[in-house]
Amino acid sequence: MSGISESTVRRLSHYYRTLEEVEAEGGRTISSRRLAERGGITPAQVRKDLSAFGSFGRRGLGYNVGYLRRELRAILGLDRRWNVAVVGAGRVGTALYSYQGFAQRGFDVVAVFDADPRRIGQRHGTTTIEDVARLAELAPQRRVEIGVVATPPGAAQEVADALVAAGVRGILNFAPRKLTVPAQVALRTVDMAVELESLAFALVHERRARRQRRRPPRRAG
Amino acid sequence: MSGISESTVRRLSHYYRTLEEVEAEGGRTISSRRLAERGGITPAQVRKDLSAFGSFGRRGLGYNVGYLRRELRAILGLDRRWNVAVVGAGRVGTALYSYQGFAQRGFDVVAVFDADPRRIGQRHGTTTIEDVARLAELAPQRRVEIGVVATPPGAAQEVADALVAAGVRGILNFAPRKLTVPAQVALRTVDMAVELESLAFALVHERRARRQRRRPPRRAG
DNA sequence: CCCGTCTTGTGAAAATCTTCACCAAGTGAC
């Protein structure tokens, strides 16, 4: 249970979603092969990823869809709810806290903060935008465990520090800025500029380097 | 020039941003060490990444900030402009095409599409939302090279196919769904559900696995 | 010019991640 890589976790997340779909379609069992096809990965990878957490399948048969989904749910920490605070109620922040999938997956936005007086007090659905100055007071009160940084880059580090001080254990950063947080705080960054630039790189260097897409399964014989 | 990994490119993107900042602060030269510190990476990694493209530094001195920035700019394909089409004018799509950094980095949103009749025709700034049915016609006309998928998951693959058919060479996908595209089309996916779930995983397994943050540079002696 | 100090570029080593290959276990037909 000690050496789980970031990429393994990301794949688990994909497996989980695939299982949801297969279950909705009425599938009862699924093999590592089919699970792999749906995600552009090798069957061996699927089995290795899962075996890091236990033996969930049956030889000759595959995995029970419902059972494996529930196991992954627990492994990913989705069998409970998480209190989330969004800081920054601009376009990105708004898109985030009105995002359906958020609540659907167990993430409850219990607070939205902004620094702009024109925004403070506005209601969006059930949420009222609060002054970011009250973060230190409200976040612990509402048992916030995850903070989402959706501020301009200039304010991002400051906000991250405030979130950490308020006892948040995980931060999801959308500001295009590398944040520094203590080691015990988990940090994920979604950096649009990086994505765009890596896309531009791929287009510019298209002819030269063409790896990057999955190879076809290529089952000999 | 053939074996450039995805992670190298992402780091180049960070170096580029750091260089912009340092240049704005008036810095003239920078060592791999300082460049590394600003991004939570090792100096050796910085040098390896850069050396894959040439020799940009001077021994004993470091890198010339302006020169290296311009070189990276060209390497990343940012020394030209890219025509982008955004498909899906919901919250995410809106956040995207009004995102300042987009144009700032050379990405011009020349078309926004949606399928909802209530949205079609709406103006947002200089952009008018067009019927997605006209994608096949308008995208080639406007020389769109990059497509952004910001639709509900159900429509994502269909839209991706349409973009590919319209001659788009790169796709940035925000729908929580694995897309399949031909090998010659570059694809990047930003999947919020995956980010959240990997964050939840980290929090649940906090005590057990605590790698993931950078180690301190630890310079012996 | 020479010496001490700095810093890059880069093979080699180490660490990490992915794929292979095969055994064991399960199924269904007969």
Add this chain to the structure above:
DNA sequence: GTCACTTGGTGAAGATTTTCACAAGACGGG
């Protein structure tokens, strides 16, 4: 029960990525 076939779990091999370590270049002081 036996046989042909399927599939998971897993150690080992292979591939990739990161880090180490050091030679070679660059500078400044005297």
